[in-house]
Amino acid sequence: MPETWYDPSRCGAPLVVLLVFCFFVLLFINLARRGRKLFIRRIAGIAAMEEAVGRATELGRKVLYLPGGGTLDDIQTIASLAVLRHVAGLTARYTVDLDVPNKDPLTFAATRDTVHEAYLQAGRPELFHPEMVHYVTYDQFAFSASVTGLMVRDKPAAIFLIGAFHAESLLMAETGQSVGAIQIAGTAEVTQLPFFAVVCDFTLMGEELFAAGAYLSGEPAMVGSIKGQDFTKAGLILYIIVGILLEIFGIHWFRDFMTIQ
């Protein structure tokens, strides 16, 4: 049984980083709410979403949205839902068919609600039908087989692969490419990013995926959190440079402080 009520090895650097991070995020949320203008750079993949849905409208073909294989406790899936909401709003506005196959049952329940709500908010509830969001299977490769078959048969004009993807990423993205669809991908899985970068027209890499929801909403509080995150990143870069310099000069207390046992 441990001696103390707190874990000393975790209450050093991790706690400091957590507090600094929360400070910056809350500070910028507060500043944004007070009306401070915050600049967020343009993200090409997000800007291209409307163009992709527009292309599907012109061609009269459907839009396919894949929320990844993660369940709802995966933060990438939560980020994907925010993007799905935007895409569903666009398909409702442009009157294009939307298809959302799901691998995870919890995600399926959430995507159905998200799409339904987006159609309601777009003022086109009559266009929503439950079959547009459907469950396929929990098995990774059975899901890939089903989705690639769907791509080949229906030839969607735009494919969104946003969320947590694993070995199935290339199977789906390459099939989408072969049917001539415009593809926008987004994931934080470092091992799958190269596949998406090669095969898809636009790729949201790591933090861009998590920023997408905030970027699309344009709400000051959301945008402020991205700015806070950027400042924490600048702080971490400073941490790394200081750490390297101290190590070069043989001073090790900083490294010891930053190490989690």
Added chain:
Amino acid sequence: MFWKLRLPLMLTFIVGLVPIVTFFLTERVWGVAFVRDRVEQYMVIITGFALLLGVVNVVQGNIRKIERRKPGWPFAVSLLLGLFVMGAFGILSAARVGPFQSILTAPDGSDTPFYWMTRHLFNPLQAAMFSLLAFYVASAAFRAFRVRNVEATILLTAAFIVMLGRTPLGEYVFSWLPNGETFLPWVTEWIMAVPNAAAQRGIIIGAALGAAALSLRVILGIERSYLGIREK
């Protein structure tokens, strides 16, 4: 509004704080171990119920497809057949009913029907799907390594060295030099451990901060898209 918005936001706030707080506390604090374990168990239970919802959706969707004779409806028949047969064998084996006395092997050592279907139908189909990846990797690599600009040329050169350095041929190419057989594998390891790792870490740090910022937005109730609600 309370049931649809306030209560889910309150629950998200409380459940979202659990992993953060328990990360810093030890099991000496009353309730830490209990709460940590319970959150994981509840996730499994909720997923189980949600899976039922998924199965119902699959059955409804495919029955509708068969009724309306939509294109590809025979596939829907085969899917439902597979779902019910496999599901029935699995449930009967778990309940040990009649000849279904086990999930994997029968008392006489032979495969149970459930395991037979897994081994001879399900696993080969999965393997076939996975093996397709090799062809897709080849076509994706062809597209990536086409020399179009400076970046693509650097990528091609690095990929060529890494692929060569990880084969016996890589050791052979410079073997005429003193210690030459270790040269290309050394360059390969350097590419992987220095420029490649640096780029990957940059993406990982950015993604981790992005994930933390999104988590904070969810815990504080600023991000609500997962509830299907955007109103403040």
